[in-house]
Amino acid sequence: MRSAKDDRLVGRAVARREDPRLLTGHGRFVDDVELPGMLHAQFVRSTVAHAALAEVDLTQVRQVPGVVAAFTAMDLDLGDITAQLGRPLTEFVPTAMPVLARDRVRYVGEPIAIVVAIDAYAAEDGLEAAKVTYETLAPVTCEDQALAPGAPLVHEEATHNTLVDVSLFATEGIDEIFDNAPCVVRVEARTGRQNALPLETRGAVAHWDGREEQLVLHTCTQVPHQVRTVASRCLRLDERAVRVIVPDMGGGFGLKCVVGREEIATAAAALRLRRPVKWIEDRKDALSASFLAREQHYTARAAFDVDGRILGLDADVVCDMGAYSCYPFTAGIEPLMASAEMSGVYKVPAYRVRGRAITTNKAPTAPYRGVSRPQYVMVVERLMERAARALGLDPVEIRRRNIITEFPYTGVNNITYDPGSYLESLNLCEQALKEAGWYGRQAAARAEGRHIGIGYSCFSERTGYGSTAFAARKMEVVPGFDLAEARMDTSGAVTVTSGTISHGQSHETTMAQIVADALHVDIAKVKLHQGDTDRITYGWGTFASRSITVGGSAVRLAAAKLGDKLRAIAAAEWGIPPEETELDRGRVRRRDDPDAVLTHEHLAETAYLKSHLLPKDIDPGLTATAAFDVFNDGTFSNATHGVVVELHEGTGQVEILAYVCVEDCGVAINPQVVEGQCRGGIAQGIAGALFEQVTYDGQGEPSATSFMDYKVPTAHEIPEVTIHHLETPCAFTETGAKGAGEGGTIGAPAAVLNAVNDALRATRVELDNTPITPETVHRALTSPALEQTP
Known part of the structure; x- marks a missing residue:
């Protein structure tokens, strides 16, 4: 049993409850x-x-x-x-x-x-x-074909191959801002089509x-x-x-x-x-033939003043969504995400964006971990790097001058950002790389003719999307809320249900931590049920880092209601008001007499087996339900990633020498689980930056039908990741937690790409597309004139 009232489980690295089953071969999957x-x-x-x-x-x-x-x-x-x-x-x-x-x-x-x-x-x-x-x-296999006048139609009932075309946030006078800006930088970037690969x-x-x-x-x-x-x-x-x-x-990863x-x-x-x-x-x-993702094309420019402060951001986004809209998110999921949130962690005073989803004769697209954020963060971070070079500024310093520091902050995109540690994470990440000696090692390596680069990315991860946020995108099917039920049986054991569904996120552990704290019971007494539409009233499932923010909040509320009922039954037996009682270590205790306690088992026996003893205003049984939704713009986790790479001239290989992640997801329900999410997400982000891509020939035949063709990084290519935690509790969730599921994937491509470009600094070559292939790196190092950016 818990030994003290303040011995809370939330915030502790409790061992995963799923592991004994899964690691001993007792998991039960569909094929079982x-x-x-x-x-x-x-x-x-x-x-x-x-x-x-x-x-x-x-x-x-x-x-x-x-x-x-x-x-x-x-x-x-x-x-x-x-x-x-x-x-x-x-x-x-x-x-x-x-x-x-x-x-x-x-x-x-x-x-x-x-x-x-x-x-x-x-x-x-x-x-x-x-x-x-x-x-x-005739197949349509690329953006140019899809948008060409008189192009073959993928859907004969349509008049063109553009399924979504939205123009948002056109700040008045933005053209004049760019015309008069002392510094305007441009980036054109393409990202490769990927498989989520569960x-x-x-x-x-x-x-x-x-x-x-x-x-x-x-x-x-x-x-x-x-x-x-x-x-x-x-x-x-x-x-x-x-x-x-x-x-x-x-x-699952969204697939x-x-x-x-x-x-x-x-x-x-x-x-x-x-x-x-x-x-x-x-x-x-x-x-x-399964759902794919990530094939996007950005044409973006940013205006800066002479001190490196951003004046405006202008972007055009084209997302190749394949042959069909997916249910329920539609082909709008990628361009709408990019359009709504591209300004990210920076104070952007003027903004214009056009987002398009095109249809081609390729496998359709589904949301994949991060949904457009790895791509637009990469583009914005490239703009920051390019502006720093143009203005002669340190790339970290230009970020400091533009990063949001006062909260709540309402951006030019009409989204309000809750408090975060944007500047603190940037400073700590830079400090960690400096204290590890990487700047000195980089200088020494360059003197030896080696190519070592250091790159950063700063970003936020919008999590806990509620129905308000999805409704703003004009979705016909509007996700958002979650429902939970907490039920105690006569043995004092607690069963909790959630509309979220785990596919590796440790819900059986983290949800149990939340419930155990709310009811002051041993975590061994708590069991989570999920993924059964007959046992779960309703739920939207798991995506967009919503499980703990939304699902965990509903679970916390349901458990608290159950606790209130336990206290009400105990108070009725003692003949005192419920507010004169408290939950403590599997019992209800009188505040005025610490030795007067009633166990949960005793109260459950009354609720189920002796219901005639209950007051008329208390129903038999011990069950409570709760719903939770987020009615603001959501909550924002944030992080800074710092990467050190070395480019090998003979092979063009990119070797990652060091990786630092400074993350803030509010209250970390289980820090070990959060770190697992970070490391797994970073691995997928590195995969997109350096390895994975599905291409098609002119007849629409996919190139990657086996792992001989689809390059997946192994443990050899993924570095050890150093993780630092910051904590800015969320005011909009019941636990203070923000989401942590996608941040690793969001930040990695930009940080890796910036590090590669830093390593190429002496060649005057700049790369903007991913994946970065060994052939591209080798050519840049040996024939830089062929790769120079205008």
Whole structure:
């Protein structure tokens, strides 16, 4: 038991409660679900990027030994997955994504038919017998093609290939500001298309429960209630007739926070056959045909005065979103994020931005950890670096002159930033690198002809988006709130539910810490339930670093309400007001008599087994529910990353010698978990900066269908990361916590790119695109004239 009232668990590195199960092989993932009579499914997928479907002949498929059934879109008669933005048609073009392609295919890997067999091998054999006849159409494979006059249309019902086109925050007189500015710098940057690459690929197991008259769908999703909604609509069932269960999940990173076509088709096959059906995505399909992200093009300029203070920011953003809008976020997720928040941690007095989402014949895009923030932070930080060089200023000093220091601060983007440690994190990061001797080592290395560079990035991570923030983007489906329930049984054990869903974030630990503190009970008494639409009233799932900020706040409120009921029952037994009692170590204590206590077990027995003793104003049982939403602009974590790299002339390799992260996510519920989020996010950010990219040839064929082609960094390429914590408690959440899930990914590309450019300083070469390939670095070091920036 807890030994003292002030022995709080929030803020302590409590050991992860998930680890004993997961590390001993007792985790239960989708592929571990085995049901009697279960069949296995795989998908006939398009082999061309753009074509009309002349014929889909599954006759031979159905004759393959072991194949039980094969269905096309016409066989299953499913509704479409439709994502909407409530913006005018001039700003947003709606498109429907069929569960299985019907008349046209729009990317290589698009599912056309589902094959169901007695085992996975027979299903694969069945795929080879499918005969699909295409009437090939010209594919659109890049931005220039998509935006060209008279370009082929990815969606024939549209008049152009731009799905979202918004112009925001056009400050009056901004052109005059740029015309008169002493210093104007420009950056044009492109970032590579990436795969979120969770360790566990997507998958689903569906079966019909005849007793409950309910379709049960086990799937690895970050948004179980959204999957339920879409499945019920596509299958034309009441939502009550669909139950979505999420077992343990091996990563998601945003890839699984949208509704996939394959999980709906698997459910449809199980419903038709009245037998369990399992689909597990293979790695080839996961790399080439799953949701991708990050392919963006920025053209930006910034105006500065002679002292290095920014006067204005002007940007054009084009995001290649692939063939379809995802549900529920739509193709607007990337350009709207970039447009709304690009000014970031700096005091930008004038701002103009145009954000566009274009559609191409590539796999569609889903939110990926950070959603545009790694890209626009990289662009803004490059502008800072370029201005520093133009004005002869130290790159850290120019940031100091522009960074937000007074809070709350309402930016030119009409977003109000809550208090943070923007300047403090920058100063501490620079101090850490100086005290480690890196500036001296850099000077010595340059004297030896070696190429060592130091780079920084400063950024904020908007977290805890509530319904107000999402509604401002004019979304038809408006995420935001979360619901939680706390229930105590007669043994004094507590079960808490949350609408968030863990895919590696340690919810079973951090949520239990919050509840244990709120009820003053041993953490071993607390159990979290998540990821079951029949047990969780409603929830928006996990994305945008909302789990602790929003979900944790709802859990804290529900636990506090349960504690109030315990105190009310105890007070009634003693005949005193509830405010004269307090919770303490699994008991309720009288404030005026510390020796007078009633255990939770005693109070639970009264609530359940002796309810006749309860006053009429107290209901039987010990259950409390609570909702939480954020009705302001959200809360902002912040950080500064500092990186030291060495460029190797012979190979063009970029070696990271040191990495420092100074982060502030408010109250860290569990510092060890926060550090894990930082390190994992930084690894993904480094991957985007130096390694990962999916490209397409002129016919729309993806380049990366295996790890031979898709370059994923290993432990050898990811450096040890030194992490320093600052703490500015949040005033808008119940725990004082801000989100911490995406910051590592947001800051890493900019810091790495700036460090590389610092290492190239003597060559007068500047690089602005990612990933930074060895070929590019080698060419810059050996033939600098070919790479010079105008």
